[in-house]
Amino acid sequence: MLFKRCLSFVAMATFSLSALAWEPTGKVECIAPADPGGGWDFTCRSVGNVLQDLDLVPGTVQTTNMAGAGGGVAFAHTISKRNEDNTLLVAASTATTTRLAQKQFPGMNADMVTWVGALGADYGVIAVGKDSKYQDLKQLMAAVKENPRSVKFAGGSARGGWDHLKVLITAKAAGADKLPSIPYLSYNNGGEALTQVVGGQVDAFTGDISEATGFLKSGDIRILAVLADERLPGDLGDIPTAKEQGIDAVGPNWRGFYMPKGASDEAKAYWTDAINTVYDSDEWKKVMKQNGLIPFHPPAGEFDAFVHKQVKDIADLSREIGLLK
Amino acid sequence: METLQFLMDGFAVALTPTNLMFALFGAFIGTLIGALPGLGPANGVAILIPLAFTLGLPPETAMILLTSVYAGAMYGGRISSILLNIPGDEPAMMTCLDGYPMAQKGKAAEALAMSAIASFAGSLIGTIGLILLAPALAKFALTFGPAEYFALFMLAFATLGGITGKNPMKTVIAAVIGLMISTVGIDIATGTQRYTFGILKLYEGIDFILAIVGLFAISELLFFIEERAGAGRKMIKVGKLMLRPKEIIAAVPTMFRGGVLGFIAGVLPGAGASLGSFISYTLEKQYLGKKGHFGEGDPRGVAAPEAGNNGASSGALVPMLTLGVPGSGTTAVLLAMLISLNVTPGPLMFTQNADIVWGVIAALLIGNVILLLLNIPMVGFFVKLLSVPPMYLLPMVTMVAFVGIYSISHSTFDLYFMIAFGVAGYILRKLEIPMVPIILGMLLGPEMEKNLGHALVISDGDWSILWASPLALGLWIVAGLGLILPYIVGPLLRKRMRAAIKEEPTSD
Numbered sequence: 001m002l003f004k005r006c007l008s009f010v011a012m013a014t015f016s017l018s019a020l021a022w023e024p025t026g027k028v029e030c031i032a033p034a035d036p037g038g039g040w041d042f043t044c045r046s047v048g049n050v051l052q053d054l055d056l057v058p059g060t061v062q063t064t065n066m067a068g069a070g071g072g073v074a075f076a077h078t079i080s081k082r083n084e085d086n087t088l089l090v091a092a093s094t095a096t097t098t099r100l101a102q103k104q105f106p107g108m109n110a111d112m113v114t115w116v117g118a119l120g121a122d123y124g125v126i127a128v129g130k131d132s133k134y135q136d137l138k139q140l141m142a143a144v145k146e147n148p149r150s151v152k153f154a155g156g157s158a159r160g161g162w163d164h165l166k167v168l169i170t171a172k173a174a175g176a177d178k179l180p181s182i183p184y185l186s187y188n189n190g191g192e193a194l195t196q197v198v199g200g201q202v203d204a205f206t207g208d209i210s211e212a213t214g215f216l217k218s219g220d221i222r223i224l225a226v227l228a229d230e231r232l233p234g235d236l237g238d239i240p241t242a243k244e245q246g247i248d249a250v251g252p253n254w255r256g257f258y259m260p261k262g263a264s265d266e267a268k269a270y271w272t273d274a275i276n277t278v279y280d281s282d283e284w285k286k287v288m289k290q291n292g293l294i295p296f297h298p299p300a301g302e303f304d305a306f307v308h309k310q311v312k313d314i315a316d317l318s319r320e321i322g323l324l325k
Numbered sequence: 326m327e328t329l330q331f332l333m334d335g336f337a338v339a340l341t342p343t344n345l346m347f348a349l350f351g352a353f354i355g356t357l358i359g360a361l362p363g364l365g366p367a368n369g370v371a372i373l374i375p376l377a378f379t380l381g382l383p384p385e386t387a388m389i390l391l392t393s394v395y396a397g398a399m400y401g402g403r404i405s406s407i408l409l410n411i412p413g414d415e416p417a418m419m420t421c422l423d424g425y426p427m428a429q430k431g432k433a434a435e436a437l438a439m440s441a442i443a444s445f446a447g448s449l450i451g452t453i454g455l456i457l458l459a460p461a462l463a464k465f466a467l468t469f470g471p472a473e474y475f476a477l478f479m480l481a482f483a484t485l486g487g488i489t490g491k492n493p494m495k496t497v498i499a500a501v502i503g504l505m506i507s508t509v510g511i512d513i514a515t516g517t518q519r520y521t522f523g524i525l526k527l528y529e530g531i532d533f534i535l536a537i538v539g540l541f542a543i544s545e546l547l548f549f550i551e552e553r554a555g556a557g558r559k560m561i562k563v564g565k566l567m568l569r570p571k572e573i574i575a576a577v578p579t580m581f582r583g584g585v586l587g588f589i590a591g592v593l594p595g596a597g598a599s600l601g602s603f604i605s606y607t608l609e610k611q612y613l614g615k616k617g618h619f620g621e622g623d624p625r626g627v628a629a630p631e632a633g634n635n636g637a638s639s640g641a642l643v644p645m646l647t648l649g650v651p652g653s654g655t656t657a658v659l660l661a662m663l664i665s666l667n668v669t670p671g672p673l674m675f676t677q678n679a680d681i682v683w684g685v686i687a688a689l690l691i692g693n694v695i696l697l698l699l700n701i702p703m704v705g706f707f708v709k710l711l712s713v714p715p716m717y718l719l720p721m722v723t724m725v726a727f728v729g730i731y732s733i734s735h736s737t738f739d740l741y742f743m744i745a746f747g748v749a750g751y752i753l754r755k756l757e758i759p760m761v762p763i764i765l766g767m768l769l770g771p772e773m774e775k776n777l778g779h780a781l782v783i784s785d786g787d788w789s790i791l792w793a794s795p796l797a798l799g800l801w802i803v804a805g806l807g808l809i810l811p812y813i814v815g816p817l818l819r820k821r822m823r824a825a826i827k828e829e830p831t832s833d
Contacts, residue, residue, distance in 0.1 A: 065735055068528065069528035072528060106523055149785060159514055159515055186514060186775070199467050199470070
């Protein structure tokens with residue numbers, strides 16, 4: 001142990017001599033704002049491993065689980081207690097921006113932290129049961145436009161949550177009005193919502209592609225569209241995008257990080273670079289493939305703007321359906 | 326024969342060394358918990374939940390551990406019934422009737438062995454019933470829409486008072502407390518926060534694992550401190566086992582009838598194991614009539630209720646696994662555990678989490694063999710453990726509870742919550758308000774609300790959808806019966822249960 005510590009001290013000393021830029025020293029921590037096993041936990045642990053494999057951190061990255069308020073507890077903790085910490089990353093996703101947009105973190109907003117970067121995404125899909133009369137997204141949206149109450153959607157998030165928003169984004173892009181009248185049934189998770197669609201009680205499913213692949217393989221559902229800019233890689237390439245069908249709707253559930261606002265500029269630059277390096281590495285490509293993540297990586301400098309735009313878009317939509325005053 | 330294939334896969338999961346070890350450990354601890362008077366299976370499982378989290382067990386291992394504890398507790402309950410004439414848990418009440426007289430006649434070893442074999446037979450029948458019935462019911466459950474689910478949850482609440490609830494008013498109060506707790510947090514139907522008072526920690530609602538460990542385990546500790554601190558108990562000596570194969574064979578038909586009746590009683594929501602053992606005993610008594618000498622130490626009087634309550638314990642898993650509606654208090658606790666492990670019980674579980682479902686079912690079968698092996702040669706050991714003063718057990722349970730809850734979320738806030746629930750549980754139990762309806766309220770309340778909301782969205786606000794389908798209507802009728810019948814039949818049954826125990830000549 002002591003020997004190892006000496007070694008790493010020597011290694012660090014040589015490093016700081018060779019490079020003038022800021023380097024993390026001591027413990028690097030990644031907060032997963034949820035219980036072990038979820039998406040945020042996965043983001044911290046898998047990125048932590050790759051950071052370590054690429055020697056971008058001294059030693060290991062320690063993952064801390066801090067569940068509560070859908071990420072709100074961790075967000076508050078970062079702002080109030082860790083604002084000047086240079087070696088803290090916090091896992092985030094579209095769920096974080098959704099809650100920020102809907103003011104679910106009281107007294108807090110997206111400007112209070114620094115958005116580091118994203119390393120992949122899970123794209124939204126709209127699907128129907130195999131016996132449904134709707135063959136493509138256009139038909140489905142035509143029905144919604146004609147009578148917003150005619151198509152009932154089921155998803156795994158709360159009303160106003162990301163799965164619900166994807167329906168609204170798509171319907172809006174298709175030119176439907178009366179968005180608040182579109183029925184949305186919220187279930188505890190995507191799987192439960194899918195059962196109801198397969199069982200025929202609900203007309204259409206809204207969720208992420210990762211939730212739908214099991215039922216797609218068994219032939220129980222038909223995915224009408226994926227809400228991505230381009231077709232997905234691999235087997236999923238058969239699924240048409242919404243854009244191809246003339247409906248300009250995109251719904252990436254990205255996975256990435258934010259860090260404390262008060263961290264030094266050098267540290268911020270270091271972590272942005274580190275995330276870029278991880279994203280480009282073969283190790284990360286393997287992780288993405290194994291876990292069904294799809295490429296998504298706004299270039300450095302644009303991520304912050306992307307987050308703010310997403311927050312604004314979601315806030316507008318939420319206002320439109322009366323969720324936000 | 327698809328089922329057989331799944332079962333084989335289940336055995337592959339259950340037979341890994343780790344899972345086998347936890348099944349053995351669970352069976353052992355469960356027997357001990359069942360044997361300790363007052364500590365029932367629901368409390369036993371609740372106490373072990375934090376351990377599963379402390380050790381960071383994967384879902385299938387955690388469930389195998391807890392179901393083994395459950396099965397073990399059902400076995401263990403009989404030990405103190407026979408030796409002390411105090412039922413280790415409620416379902417073992419009927420075992421006192423013939424078990425204690427046998428022990429007084431110096432046949433304690435025989436009574437223990439006979440009841441162990443009967444428990445095994447009952448569990449085996451129940452588990453086979455579970456294997457046959459559950460997948461079929463799971464397929465059928467796919468046709469359930471929100472209206473049917475709402476009616477089903479109503480049914481679960483209606484039968485809640487059940488046969489064993491003593492004071493219907495207190496049962497209702499308990500259920501309402503549970504429902505009220507369940508409304509804290511984000512309302513998924515509207516996306517608004519309810520009763521969170523701007524406290525971030527409350528935004529995701531109150532974790533029912535906290536409530537369960539607090540209400541059952543912590544309050545149990547407080548009770549132990551109050552009542553049983555100090556020395557262990559004296560009990561009847563267990564002599565040498567002199568059970569002849571002829572006697573076992575003579576009791577086989579009894580075990581079979583008991584197991585089947587128990588399983589049926591277990592499948593019905595709300596009834597559970599106590600009813601299973603009661604029905605098995607009384608029907609067996611009537612069936613054999615003068616041919617038996619029930620109440621005076623007839624081995625079949627031990628075999629019938631034990632087969633019954635073990636059959637019922639497997640039966641109670643059927644509605645829990647297939648519909649997500651628990652059939653008894655203990656299965657409610659198991660259901661909460663499943664949800665905490667991110668597994669949604671219900672029809673989907675049989676396809677999406679096949680390894681967990683079938684691993685647990687296979688573990689039940691293996692657990693039964695383990696339990697039989699544990700309970701015949703090692704019965705003397707359990708008897709000795711019964712006389713260990715609780716003061717040595719308490720600190721361990723307390724430590725495990727605290728470490729376990731902390732390891733779920735790393736939040737001290739949760740620990741305070743757990744202690745608050747423990748104190749509340751202590752007070753509520755002093756007031757004789759039952760705990761199980763609180764848990765059921767917390768578990769089923771949000772589901773019921775969600776399904777009502779969904780049904781109304783689908784029907785565009787037309788309430789008649791709730792009883793529009795024949796299936797929903799049927800469930801409503803059963804719910805109505807479940808609500809009314811206990812008040813007619815319940816007092817009668819309880820009176821007979823009490824009378825049966827009182828007329829027992831040798832009891833004190």
